[in-house]
Amino acid sequence: MELLANLGDGFAIALSWQNIGLALLGCFLGTIMGALPGLGPSNGVAILIPLAFTLGLGATPSLILLTSVYYGAMYGGRISSILLNIPGDEPAMMTCLDGHPMAKKGLAGEALSLSGIASFVGAFLATWGLILLAPQLVKIALLFGPAEYFALFALAFMTLGGVSSTNQAKSAFAAALGLGLATIGVDTQTGVPRFTFGEVHLYDGLDFLVAIVGLFALSEVFIFLETRHGGSDAAGRKLTIGKLYPPVSMIRQTTPTMLRTSVLGFIAGVLPGAGASLGSFISYSMEKKLVDKNGTFGTGDPRGVAAPEAGNNAAAGGALVPMLALGVPGSGTTAVLLAVLLALNITPGPLLFSQNPDVVWGLIAALFIANFMLLAMNIPMVGLFTRVLMIPSRILMPIVAMVSFVGIYGISGSTFDLLVMIGFGVMGWVLRKLDVPLVPIILGTLLGNSMENNLRRAVTIDNGNWWTLIDSPLSIALWAIAIIGFVLPLIVGARVKAKMHQRRDEEGAISD
Amino acid sequence: MSDRIFGVFGMILAVGYFFAALAIEESFLSDAVGPKAFPLIIAAILALSGAVIALRPDPEPHWPALGRLAEVAAAVVVLILYAEMLPVAGFVIATAFAAAYLAWRLGSGPLETVAVGAGTSIGIYVTFHLTLGLSLAKGPLGF
Structure with a gap:
């Protein structure tokens, strides 16, 4: 009952004109960003953060705007997967497998609306999962001391490395690089400057928003310049949608698939280190094993369209659970959302639920509202978004670059930050070429300070005894999971990951 | 080859970071761990992962002309x-x-x-x- 009361309060907050308007804007922008190859949830959200921030939006409205973008991108990604066989963002890559064959058979409209319904079911169930699971996780997190938090952060980095890259050493390198960048600036505990080399601008540390926008958004512009990919992927093709509403029998046939994959996707999303891409991947693989008796998967089976879409939307909801309840994001986009909270001086984690219940429940209520908006946008109005696919990237990318600059300049008004952002853009471009994952770098810059503070607090409380880090059963368990999460993919993961990244977006959109 | 160069670069970065960390001036009012320990741990991970990348390189990425x-x-x-x-x-x-x-x-x-x-x-x-x-x-x- 307390839950319903909380949810009621949440709706009271979310149902203001401003918040509804922001959710609508977020859903619209998110669907566009998801639909356009090259712009995905993580770089889409990254571009908008500085803007939400400089416009002086409060915590709840900013989060409503940006999570609506996140949910919207999960919906939008399928449009170009189905119509063009090019995933609009990485989580939508599995939708190509059956969605595009369906479109070739003249069932594009059915595929789009079916996947829209599947997205809705996945996101709807995952939002309920978030409501039910997050408070339980908070109860566990309240038992955490500094040593356990340190172990939890280590776990996040080590499991993220297991999933996000095909090379563990590169993920470890990325994590260390991010943590190293976070140590730049005045030490919060003793007040001595570290790694500033006398540069006054560095005393405050590097602004993680600058790093995020540079790494995610600007590096994308460089990739497009390098490949001179200036046209539109849709150019010269006729995008016919045809009949929009699927027959009832098709919906009935795919319902069990949607329900199963929603649960599976949600679990995949909650797990540390796994995001929506993994959610859609294992959803599709499991359904294929389970129901594909006649070998129709891959030839335009509606269940093969419903499975990955329900899976990736559910995983997006699931990924919010550890971000909100523990303050440790498991995927690229939730890492970017964490940056929003940190930039607004709100520390996610167990205390968020007791100190800022309005933020949590307002956000959850807004997610329900956004989900209905997205259903409306993505089925009857899907024709509007297919037109967006016609925009060539030679027009789009300059806009992306300039909006990134405006956002960062708006925060600080300093040329120095812009130069740092360009530096991160170049770094992001080189690292993406070398297949080094960017998400651990972002996570490192975001969590570095609190990871170090927890380490130092734990050891200081125990009078300089480092063994305190593995002193409690809880922290031993966390370390054990962390080590398994790092080592296991080395043994069994190579095959799965190779398959999962096989169909990667050719412009190399960031893994999520 | 790219990965070998990258790995070596990572190790050089780690060494630079290591010495910069050693050069941090300690304040007389310090906690039990101090401002150097965490950066030194990171330098170790950086060096180790750089070494692994250099010794076991991935296939060559596609570099543009x-x-x-x-x-x-x-x-x-x-x-x-x-x-x-x-x-x-x-x-x-x-x-x-x-x-x-x-x-x-x-x-x-x-x-x-x-x-x-x-x-x-x-x-x-x-x-x-x-x-x-x-x-x-x-x-x-x-x-």
Whole structure:
């Protein structure tokens, strides 16, 4: 009952004109960003953060705007997967497998609306999962001391490395690089400057928003310049949608698939280190094993369209659970959302639920509202978004670059930050070429300070005894999971990951 | 080969970071761990992962031809100039030039280049400055 009361309060907050308007804007922008190859949830959200921030939006409205973008991108990604066989963002890559064959058979409209319904079911169930699971996780997190938090952060980095890259050493390198960048600036505990080399601008540390926008958004512009990919992927093709509403029998046939994959996707999303891409991947693989008796998967089976879409939307909801309840994001986009909270001086984690219940429940209520908006946008109005696919990237990318600059300049008004952002853009471009994952770098810059503070607090409380880090059963368990999460993919993961990244977006959109 | 160079670069970075960490001045009021320990742990991970990357390289990534590389380098130079010129020339003028350059290099024709440059710059100015009140760089002409 307390839950319903909380949810009621949440709706009271979310149902203001401003918040509804922001959710609508977020859903619209998110669907566009998801639909356009090259712009995905993580770089889409990254571009908008500085803007939400400089416009002086409060915590709840900013989060409503940006999570609506996140949910919207999960919906939008399928449009170009189905119509063009090019995933609009990485989580939508599995939708190509059956969605595009369906479109070739003249069932594009059915595929789009079916996947829209599947997205809705996945996101709807995952939002309920978030409501039910997050408070339980908070109860566990309240038992955490500094040593356990340190172990939890280590776990996040080590499991993220297991999933996000095909090379563990590169993920470890990325994590260390991010943590190293976070140590730049005045030490919060003793007040001595570290790694500033006398540069006054560095005393405050590097602004993680600058790093995020540079790494995610600007590096994308460089990739497009390098490949001179200036046209539109849709150019010269006729995008016919045809009949929009699927027959009832098709919906009935795919319902069990949607329900199963929603649960599976949600679990995949909650797990540390796994995001929506993994959610859609294992959803599709499991359904294929389970129901594909006649070998129709891959030839335009509606269940093969419903499975990955329900899976990736559910995983997006699931990924919010550890971000909100523990303050440790498991995927690229939730890492970017964490940056929003940190930039607004709100520390996610167990205390968020007791100190800022309005933020949590307002956000959850807004997610329900956004989900209905997205259903409306993505089925009857899907024709509007297919037109967006016609925009060539030679027009789009300059806009992306300039909006990134405006956002960062708006925060600080300093040329120095812009130069740092360009530096991160170049770094992001080189690292993406070398297949080094960017998400651990972002996570490192975001969590570095609190990871170090927890380490130092734990050891200081125990009078300089480092063994305190593995002193409690809880922290031993966390370390054990962390080590398994790092080592296991080395043994069994190579095959799965190779398959999962096989169909990667050719412009190399960031893994999520 | 790229990964070997990258790995070695990672190790050099780790060594540099290691010595910079050792050079941190300790305050007389320090906690039990101090400001050096965490950076030293990171330097170790950095060096270790760099070594592994260098010893077990992935297949060679697809590097662009020299011309495309120059393309990216030129874009970086233009963006740096943009950042430096922003407070001098003002937002609208600087942005129009930078956006037009990017559109041109991505393959727009002359007319489209001008349209993208002017459109992006004025569009952002109207949306973010006039409508939403974000403060942008002011040039000598006031915009």
